Amino acid sequence: MFDADHPIIKSSEDRLNRTTFAKYLARSLLDQIDAESFVVGLHGGYGVGKTSLLNLIIEELNFAASNMYDDEKAIILNFNPWNYSGQDQLLYQFFRRLSSTLRTNAASLEQADDIIELLELYISYFTQKPVPAALRRKKWWQKLTNKPSETSYAWESGKDLTTIKLALNNLLGEQKHRIIIIIDNISRLYDEEIKLVFQLIKSMGNFSNTTYLLSYDKDQVVHALDHIDIDGEAFIEKVVQLAFEVPPILQQDLETIFADRINAVADIVPEDAWDKEYWADVYYQSLRYFFENCRDITRYINTLSFGYPRIRDVVNPVDYFALTAIEVFTPDVYFGIRDNKDLFTDLLDDVYHLDEKKLKKDKLRCDEILGRNQRIPNEILLELLLRLFPRLRSIYRPGEIFYHAESRARKQKRICSPDLFDVYFRLSIHSARFHESELKTMLELASDAESFDQALARLNQDDRVLAFLDQLDGRHLLNIKKEHASAIINAFIDNGDLFPQGNSDLLSLDTPMRIHRIIHYLLQRFPHSDERFEILQRSIVNATKSIYIIVYELNEQLREHTEEEETYLPLEYRDITPMQLESLRKLTVTRIKAWASTGRLAEHPKLIPILNAWLDWGDKEECRQFVAKIVETDRGIVALLIDALDQPITEAMEVYHKNPAWRAYLNRIEQFISLDKLEQHAKALFEDGYFEKLREREQLALMIFLDLMKVKTTKIIPQTTAD
Known part of the structure; x- marks a missing residue:
């Protein structure tokens, strides 16, 4: 269960959408034509994912290599300077790793022996160490006699440093390969070691056909170089030709x-x-x-x-x-x-x-x-x-x-x-991130109710309203002026049904609950229940675009009035009094009936919860008469079945299997109308040729209902219930 804080190593682990950038940068490194040494820098603060980004780039480089000829593949050296201590050790190990990498790829290098020999002489000049015996170039007579070469130091070869580097660059420049050297964790080094790495890249290691990809915290590097009397900013600019900032994680x-x-x-x-x-x-x-x-x-x-x-x-x-x-x-x-x-x-x-x-x-x-x-x-x-x-x-x-x-x-x-x-x-050891500016502007619009309502509608159209709710449901609520609270509550109640429902699981809330939390917090800004009641009453009266969110809000308000120990609140702590709650319920029933009279209610995706409110808070007979009327139409019966069987339909869309538990969902309909009154209409729709033109959820609603009711049809229904 514990995590060692390793960076990601492949794109399938990417949760920050950085794979695309990594692919483009990797391809750009491979497409480079200029033989001159080139330096790319990735800089960013602590924990922004620089090493993970390097790993994504390496993954893409390796993938690209799988589609290339051997003599075209990039030669990649991943060098971590943090593994070595001391300037001399760091410099020597860098060149040793470079030599080892080239020898590993010698089969696809032209004049590989000459390149290795020149590089070893070059290393010897800088490190003042002898060329390893196994890598010394033997003359023809030494090969015959199996005698080791006596030349061990570069200066004994008779070639000066400039000549060696020129010859080495000429040979490397003729290769089809690009040598890509990746250096990570530069900013973790000591000040002098940081300086050495940049000097190495700029002068000692600036070979032809070589690209450096560096990773570092720019602020730390600049501070380190400034500390040793070097203009850190200017020094980095001289070395790094193309820099990218790895931004903080949103x-x-x-x-x-x-x-x-x-x-x-x-x-x-x-x-x-x-x-x-x-x-x-x-x-x-x-x-x-x-x-x-x-x-x-x-x-x-x-x-x-x-x-x-x-x-x-x-x-x-x-x-x-x-x-x-x-x-x-x-x-x-x-x-x-x-x-x-x-x-x-x-x-x-x-x-x-x-x-x-x-x-x-x-x-x-x-x-x-x-x-x-x-x-x-x-x-x-x-x-x-x-x-x-x-x-x-x-x-x-x-x-x-x-x-x-x-x-x-x-x-x-x-x-x-x-x-x-x-x-x-008990386990304690006793010892002596929606832009802030945009959100602010949005809340300032609440001084005008109509402007805020329109802005909220625009956010919904742009699929950004859930992000807004997420940001608002927190410390930003503290910044809302009391005189703006009524306009915000009114806008949420009027638009709530139009918003995406969101997900509700262990660690998240769906949209209606999120809206209720915001409304509840804003209502608490008003000390008297009469004020809170008037705000809710006015919002319900003015709401023309939503009805379910009103039902949901009043059901949540009801929780404060229940006598259950876990949810009970004394009267003085409730948003509204019982009489005020009852008054709002009656008002809501009039709004529901208004929706019913215009035909909008039958098309509402939350039809069942709204009908439940009508049944519980209003005239039961009126509610049942409405249901009886709408199920006479094709659209009405399908709408009722879709809402009542929402969960079975969702399950059946993945695997259409036998599930007797679905029978319980029919109880949601029976409180409004007898199920047998729906059978013939549902059967006729299923057997009609127009059935094939219905949407998938509409088809499943009819099929599941008929199957649960065991209605005999001329068409075969896949069995979803046990015999």
Whole structure:
């Protein structure tokens, strides 16, 4: 489960869409015609994926070689200077590796022996080391007598350095091969070694038909060269002829990688222990901002993978996941939390009265711990701590409405419970990234309701509205002005049905839930339920483009009014009162009936949930009469079946197999109309020649329904239920 933080080595592992660039650059290196030595630089900061990008380029070079003749294939030397210590060792090993690589490819080199001899003499001049005995060129009489050559140093050959290099360049320039030398991790070297590598490339190793591909952190290299009295910026520009910046990994890409990596840990979370909405609060408003690059994710996942399996049955998974991020990235804050149990839990609140003086002292202590943070903005860290430790709200946000019960915290195994706090530190060793500017502009439009509504519609048309919701559902909500909240809520309720539904799984939310979270947060900006009620009422009245999102929102509001222990909230903590909720339900029924009268309701993809609301909140007989009327039409009966059998249809589109469990989905229809009243109409549609012109989901809806009802037809239906 642990990750050694290796770079990727093949394009199938690429999650940052860099393969295309790597292919183009690799092909450009191969297509180079000029025999002059050429230097390409890839520069970027720590953890941006420079080595991974080099590996993608090497993969493409090797692939290209598979379609070339041997005498045309590039000769590739992958040299890592970090493997050698000291300037002399680094220089000597570079040339030794170059010689070894050329000898490996000697069969396809023209005049290979001459090239190797000249290179060895060249190496000897620079390193003041003798030519290895096995590589010394023998004269004809030495071959006959099997005597070793007595020439061991370059200066004994009678050739000067200039002559040797000129002859070597002439021979290399006549080759069809391109020698591509890849040097990674340059910025990890000592200052003098960095200087030596660039000098080697510029003067000692600038051979004909040679291309250098370098990888380095430009800021570190410039700083190193400046430190030894060299203008680092100018020095690099003299050596590197073509430079590419490897950009930092985008926040959206990091989150995709994070989701992939955390799934392995999430898979071992005990059943029913994961609170998706709580995770969304923690992740989207604070945790996501801890990760700056892939190495951060690796460090976090490794720490989480080590600790969580050992205490998973006694901790809240979301709390532990969040605390691990604090441990990895702000360890001083982590230790501050661990060592101040009374500050972060209700441990002593029953003993000492939490008066203004006590709160002031607690704030000084908490501010000191927050001051240890050097990783992320303090307001983001504070937002996370407020989620994990509700007691801090009395210190930092005393007027904010928030419900917390110690009994619930204990039951949910929360870290804020004094009884469970220490468990989270059981493995602790006790010792003495939608552009910010664009989002800002978007929110400024909320000063005019119509402008914001239009801008939201444009985002949806451009397939960017989910990215906007993703960015908004977090710290950016804090920046929304109170006077703009009503316009934003109105726009979401009016447009919500038009947005893509998104995915709902362990680590993500679908669009309706995301919209509800935003609406709920904005409503909480208003202290009185009457204000919140008026905002929702006005939004429902004004909504003309959506109806399902209204039903969804009111169902979510209902959760605050249920008597179940897990979801129950005291009246003063709810968005609206029970009477106000009932009033909004009745208003929604009038909107549903308006949709029904214009024919729009029958075409809605969320027909069943809307009908359920009509049935529960309005006149049941009116609802059933509407259903009876629409199923008389071909479009109406197909629409009803598609929505009711949505999950079976999705499964059948992949594998059309027997599944008796699908029968339960028919119950969604039976509450509105007797199933036998649909049989003959569905059978007629199936047996009609027009059936073949229906869309796949429409065909499957009819076939699955008829098969589940065991209706005899003149056409054969593939069996999907057990006999």
